Amino acid sequence: MGNVVPIFRPEVVKEGVPPELQSALSQVIAEGRFIKGCEVAAFEKELCLELQTHSVVTTGNGTDALLACLMALDLREGDEVITPAYGYPAAVEMMCLLGLKPVLVDVNWQTFNIEVGLLKDAVTSKTKAILPIHLFGLPASMDDILHFAEQHGLPVIEDAAQCLGAEVEIEGTRRKAGTAGRLGCTSFFPTKNLGCWGDGGAVFVNSDDVQLTQKIRMILNHGQRDKYLHEILGLNSRLDTLQAVVLRHALKYLRDANEKRVEIAIRYQEELREISEIELPPFPHNPLNIPNVFTIKVKPQLRQQLKSFLWEKGISTQIYYPLAMHWQKAYQSRIRSGSSLTNAEKLTHCVLSLPLFPSMEKAEQDRVILALNEFFRNHE
Numbered sequence: 001m002g003n004v005v006p007i008f009r010p011e012v013v014k015e016g017v018p019p020e021l022q023s024a025l026s027q028v029i030a031e032g033r034f035i036k037g038c039e040v041a042a043f044e045k046e047l048c049l050e051l052q053t054h055s056v057v058t059t060g061n062g063t064d065a066l067l068a069c070l071m072a073l074d075l076r077e078g079d080e081v082i083t084p085a086y087g088y089p090a091a092v093e094m095m096c097l098l099g100l101k102p103v104l105v106d107v108n109w110q111t112f113n114i115e116v117g118l119l120k121d122a123v124t125s126k127t128k129a130i131l132p133i134h135l136f137g138l139p140a141s142m143d144d145i146l147h148f149a150e151q152h153g154l155p156v157i158e159d160a161a162q163c164l165g166a167e168v169e170i171e172g173t174r175r176k177a178g179t180a181g182r183l184g185c186t187s188f189f190p191t192k193n194l195g196c197w198g199d200g201g202a203v204f205v206n207s208d209d210v211q212l213t214q215k216i217r218m219i220l221n222h223g224q225r226d227k228y229l230h231e232i233l234g235l236n237s238r239l240d241t242l243q244a245v246v247l248r249h250a251l252k253y254l255r256d257a258n259e260k261r262v263e264i265a266i267r268y269q270e271e272l273r274e275i276s277e278i279e280l281p282p283f284p285h286n287p288l289n290i291p292n293v294f295t296i297k298v299k300p301q302l303r304q305q306l307k308s309f310l311w312e313k314g315i316s317t318q319i320y321y322p323l324a325m326h327w328q329k330a331y332q333s334r335i336r337s338g339s340s341l342t343n344a345e346k347l348t349h350c351v352l353s354l355p356l357f358p359s360m361e362k363a364e365q366d367r368v369i370l371a372l373n374e375f376f377r378n379h380e
């Protein structure tokens with residue numbers, strides 16, 4: 001079978017540790033500084049500048065970032081939060097932990113993102129926030145979501161874990177995805193657009209609300225403003241110093257890495273567009289999508305066969321996601337459906353994600369393209 005084309009390969013596995021990163025890591029280790037410190041503060045500033053937002057607060061992972069946002073907005077037991085029924089369910093899980101009620105809304109078939117037209121049927125007097133997910137690097141329709149939210153006086157928390165670097169257009173002005181809502185969250189899990197060598201995440205505070213930023217910092221540090229004075233309930237969720245060093249390095253190459261992602265997506269688009277049996281995702285797309293994976297749709301009866309065929313050719317694929325959120329045992333009894341969830345359900349049977357990552361070689365892309373074309377030549 002030869003080498004496997006993985007679904008994702010960290011840059012460092014291919015290229016090794018660059019000397020300047022090695023020396024920065026060695027210095028932190030030599031000084032024994034492992035929690036917080038100037039590297040974390042510097043990374044927060046640099047990311048803030050890259051995203052052109054007001055403040056960035058790092059966390060131990062993306063899920064904690066979502067939890068901290070929900071806690072910071074003082075949502076109470078029974079409050080409803082509108083969110084899509086399809087995607088990674090970290091936010092829904094955190095809502096359930098807090099006793100909030102996730103209200104699931106169907107997604108758009110093409111973009112995989114929340115269908116804005118359905119919000120009006122999902123909203124009630126109990127609705128206290130909207131939490132869109134920007135799935136697979138395709139930002140949700142933030143302009144329309146913000147417009148709706150404003151009409152109803154609701155804050156928006158963006159789950160931008162899969163789309164760092166992508167852009168949205170708000171009233172004709174481009175902004176980075178994650179920085180348009182009142183709060184945004186991201187993850188630095190290794191497979192994300194900006195990944196570290198373990199877990200990490202961040203909250204974006206997208207206004208000059210200093211108190212809100214301060215509150216989120218307190219929540220993430222055991223509710224302390226001053227050491228050993230616990231004013232509110234919080235968490236222990238901080239970015240490790242070593243991960244901040246890795247991320248400061250990766251951030252320098254984020255734009256290059258994201259360009260690579262777009263190039264590969266465009267190549268897939270061109271080379272796979274003649275296969276009538278599959279539906280391609282809408283890449284490239286304005287204002288700017290940064291594909292995190294390349295998710296095609298295929299007839300349910302062919303999907304397993306295609307997946308096995310690709311695996312025989314040494315190509316890893318992944319089904320993101322095999323279950324809609326309302327089908328998950330843990331959340332089933334804790335959610336409410338805000339609309340019919342037909343697309344979310346249908347997608348779970350059709351989606352298949354192909355490898356797409358910045359260190360993917362041309363020869364690896366060729367293998368994916370050839371194998372897909374070969375499979376469908378035999379299935380016409």
Ligand SMILES: *Cc1c(COP(=O)(O)O)cnc(C)c1O
Pocket residue numbers: 061062063064087088090091133159161162186187188189199200201
């Ligand atoms: C990865 C991811 C998260 C969770 O991030 P972690 O850092 O793994 O906790 C949340 N939402 C989405 C959409 C994700 O892709």
